[in-house]
Amino acid sequence: MDDNLRKAMHALTNPHSVAVIGASDDQNKVGFGVLKSLIEGCFFKSYNCSAFAGNVYPINPHKSEILGRKCLARVQDVPEDLDLAVIAVPSIVVAQVMRDCAEKKVKAVIIISAGFAELGEKGKQMQDEIIEIAKSAGIRVMGPNVLGILRPRISLNASFALSMPEAGSIAFISQSGALADSVVDWAIDARYSFSLLVSLGNSADLDVSDFLEFCLEDDQTKAITLYLEGIKDGKKFLRIAREVTKKKPIILLKGGRSSKGEKAIASHTGSLAGSFAVYEAAMKQAGVFMAESVEDLFDLAKALSEQPRVNGKNIAIITNGGGVGVLTADYCDMHGLNVVELDPQTISKLDASKKMHPAYSRNNPLDLVGDALPERYEIAINALLSEKYIDGAIIIQTLQTMTKAKEDAEVVVNAHKLFPNKPVVCVFMGGRYSAEGISVLRQNNIPDYNDPLKAVKVMKVLCGVI
Numbered sequence: 104m105d106d107n108l109r110k111a112m113h114a115l116t117n118p119h120s121v122a123v124i125g126a127s128d129d130q131n132k133v134g135f136g137v138l139k140s141l142i143e144g145c146f147f148k149s150y151n152c153s154a155f156a157g158n159v160y161p162i163n164p165h166k167s168e169i170l171g172r173k174c175l176a177r178v179q180d181v182p183e184d185l186d187l188a189v190i191a192v193p194s195i196v197v198a199q200v201m202r203d204c205a206e207k208k209v210k211a212v213i214i215i216s217a218g219f220a221e222l223g224e225k226g227k228q229m230q231d232e233i234i235e236i237a238k239s240a241g242i243r244v245m246g247p248n249v250l251g252i253l254r255p256r257i258s259l260n261a262s263f264a265l266s267m268p269e270a271g272s273i274a275f276i277s278q279s280g281a282l283a284d285s286v287v288d289w290a291i292d293a294r295y296s297f298s299l300l301v302s303l304g305n306s307a308d309l310d311v312s313d314f315l316e317f318c319l320e321d322d323q324t325k326a327i328t329l330y331l332e333g334i335k336d337g338k339k340f341l342r343i344a345r346e347v348t349k350k351k352p353i354i355l356l357k358g359g360r361s362s363k364g365e366k367a368i369a370s371h372t373g374s375l376a377g378s379f380a381v382y383e384a385a386m387k388q389a390g391v392f393m394a395e396s397v398e399d400l401f402d403l404a405k406a407l408s409e410q411p412r413v414n415g416k417n418i419a420i421i422t423n424g425g426g427v428g429v430l431t432a433d434y435c436d437m438h439g440l441n442v443v444e445l446d447p448q449t450i451s452k453l454d455a456s457k458k459m460h461p462a463y464s465r466n467n468p469l470d471l472v473g474d475a476l477p478e479r480y481e482i483a484i485n486a487l488l489s490e491k492y493i494d495g496a497i498i499i500q501t502l503q504t505m506t507k508a509k510e511d512a513e514v515v516v517n518a519h520k521l522f523p524n525k526p527v528v529c530v531f532m533g534g535r536y537s538a539e540g541i542s543v544l545r546q547n548n549i550p551d552y553n554d555p556l557k558a559v560k561v562m563k564v565l566c567g568v569i
Contacts, residue, residue, distance in 0.1 A: 104316040111243035111309070112317040114210035116254050116299065118186035119157050121261060122178050122209075124200055125191035125216075126161030128169045133215055134191040135169070136263035137251065142170050144258050145266040149291050152267050153258045158183065178203045185209045189251065189261050194218030194229060197247070201233045205240030212237065213261060214246035220305050221248055234307045245309050250280030250302035253287070256323060262302070271296020272325035272408045273401070274318045276311055278303045278332050279358070286397065294545065295401055298323035310335060312343045319347045326408035327351060328400050332358040341389045348390030352407040352564075356394040357382055387569050399560065402552065406561040409548035410526040415494030416566050417443035419487040420468035423475040424501035427532065427555055428468030431497055434559035439568045442467050449490055456482045473503045477510040484514065488522040494566060495526040497558050500540065502533040508540030516547040526565040528558045 104112070121141060127134035136146050141159045144152035161169045164176040175181060178188055178200070188209045190200055194216050204212055219230035230247060237244045245252065251262025255270035264283070268290040277283040280302040287300065298321065301314055311331060318324045327347065334340045347353055360379040383393055392407075394400035418440045422428035432442045445467050453459050453469075458479055464470035469487065471479050480498070487493050500511050508531060519527045529544055529551040531537045544551045552558045 104320060107241070108243070108313060108316065109320075111211045112313075114186040115213070115245060115252060116259070116317070116321075117257065118211075118259070120160070120181070120183055120185050121155070121157060121187045121189065122160040122162050122181055122185055123189050123191065124162040124178055126163045126166070126169050126174065128166060132191075133263045134163070137189050137191055137215065137261065138170055138172075140260040140262060140264065140267075142172065145260055146263070147266045149266040149268075151255065151269050151291070155258050155260065157259075160185075178207050178209065181207065187211050187213065187261065189213045189215060191215040194226070194247070198229065198233050198236060201236045201242075204242060205236055208240070209242055212242055212244045213249060213251055214244060214304075215249055215251060215263065216246075217248040219247045220307070230305065230307050237308065243309055244307060245301070246304045247307060248280070249304035250283050252302070253297070253300040255297055264300075266291055268300070269294060269296035271298060272323060273297050273404045274299040274301075274314075274321070274324045274327045275330075276301045276303060276314050276327065277330040278306075278311075279330055280304060282330055282397070286401075290401075295405065298325075306335060312336065312340045315340075315343050315347050315353070319351060325351060326404040327353045328394075328404045329353065329355045330358060330400070331355060337385070341385060344386075344389040344391055352392060352404075352412075353390070354392045354394050354400055354403045354407070354564075355386055356397065356400045390569070392564050392569060399557075402550075402557055402561055403564050406526075406528065406550040406565060409550060410528070410565055411524050412565050412567060413494045413524070413526060414567055416441045416568060417492055417494045418562060418566070419443070419445075419493045419496045420499065421471065421480070421483050421487065421496060422468055422499035422501070423471045423473055423480075423503070423506070424499060424532075425464070425468075425470045427499050427501055427530070428470055431499065431530070431555040431559060432468050434556050435562075438559050438563045440559065440563055440566060443492060445469070445487075446490070446492065449486060452486050453483065456486075458482050473501070474505050476505065477507055477514050480511050481514045481518070484518040485521065488518060488525055488527075493525070495528070495562055497528050497530065497555070497562055499530040499555065500532065500537065502536055506536075508537045509543055512540035512543035512549075515549055516543060519547075519549060526562065528552070528562050528565070530555050530558045
């Protein structure tokens, strides 16, 4: 990442001062949502909302005060150097606002306003004009036609998103602002956490590759998720993606896989789409993982940010329900994982414990039988993870009257501490009676899913099977 880009990204993700140009006291206006999100941390309160610690300046020549903050007539009136300007005015006046930002020597700009290249040639001409003004002044631009940017760890919510998710280690970079906004709402209840959320919009200047470069250097980010419809500079993207995936995983959900989806893209962000088959092949060569759904995107990212990755496909399945073990073995076979045969010495080790049920399977999947208590899980998990020929484990718990979900989860956590270099993924099935156990797993960064297919897809990625 060159110094110009690095400085711009610092202004975007860690600003000391932010101006909202087009700030409004009308709660139905974007300019109100952005200003409130900065001042209070979010529009709708959540457990993770707190005010941005930097200086926030509302800009509106027709108002004297909004949300308790004095309004300034122009961005040039800001009484200090300005890191970031967020523009939320009609598209027809954005060019003049950009000239004001150039005069003020703003370091970075987010253009929330829509009405540019996504609307056709006239809009593209307007977009080209504002980018030319910005380039002449050395200003980097995010947008136009974006939701904004969120940096949860520093309570930076320069967006009109509904609220603020928890701070974590997953970056989400999306060409769809509406999808990003919905993900924020969903993540709050699902307790998914983020290092960064970015809405790319039309990507007239800063594009997905620029944000990938940032994420590569960002200490907060461990995994990168993308929603993309089209890529304007494919060679640049693939070159940077290859570098990033050497250190951090990238998971991509592609919009526009079908012919009808491709036709919808041009009217959304003004991007050009391409054949999905070509995309998929290119992404695999660059080491990018492909997701099939929004839920899949974050399931994979969560596991990749929390669990070790291995260069092996030999998986052990440990279960107290034979049927679920069979399903999981089927899914492993479908997705290129090897449900490895247990060595006789491994079975002897289990037999010698004297704790296994007389009818336990002695095979992989290792069926501990329905009455398995935490001690039996502990012996089995530790025995299998200790074997060099086993690369990772999928641990399944179904519910019976004697099942102790919390204690079973604690066994998994302790085993993972003993064998931290092997991925462990859980399937604690059920609902309210598994809740305590699932909570223990989540608190200790052990991925858990309610469907064995999800667990297998995650393990596939952890084992490097693209």
